[in-house]
Amino acid sequence: AGGGGRGSRHGWQDVLVQKAQNPERFREEDPDMLVDDTTIVLKDMYPKARQHYLVVSRDPELLGISDLRRKHIPHLHHMQKMAEQRLSAVKSPDGEIALERFRMGFHTLPSLCQLHLHVISDDFDSVCLKHKKHWNSFTTPFFKPLAEVVARLEEGGEVAVNQEEAEGYLKWDLRCHRCQRGMGKIPQLKEHIAHCTGGE
DNA sequence: GTTCTAGAAC
């Protein structure tokens, strides 16, 4: 099994498993939750940007991306549709949601079990974003875009995961995702990304 | 995934 499948599992790792099994039990805490037979869309409980959703597969066999095979490609496309449905519901009345301002992808080594797609706006403006691991999990190759995962499945039938390599990405020095400048510390990074538009 | 906190960095 993938995800956190090595050794013993802690209770906190199964919060998404529980929500996938019985979503209506959690409707009260997340009234805007989307649910169908195969997929749910939740607000991330500790959002790392102004908008941060989790599109969670309800397939009990899918704990992480290493469980994916070619046969799951239609399921992934459906998860993408659910993500777009959520974003179209939150777009402002006078303008379209700019999809390029969102990142849609998976963590290579997820902390929580049950396959979940992150859909996150790229402002990364959130008090819940606190340290380097948070930052690098969305802005380095630790973050695997949905399109890349689908491409790997089409080519090779699975998604190769190198644990040591992935853990290395989380230790990269902090760097602005727009202008690529190195940033030293988290408070400096936050101050910078509040203004940076990506130019030189 | 988070919380807590020791001690490094300044």
Place this chain on the structure above:
DNA sequence: GTTCTAGAAC
């Protein structure tokens, strides 16, 4: 002295 990071949590 304060800010900030990074490792433990049975």
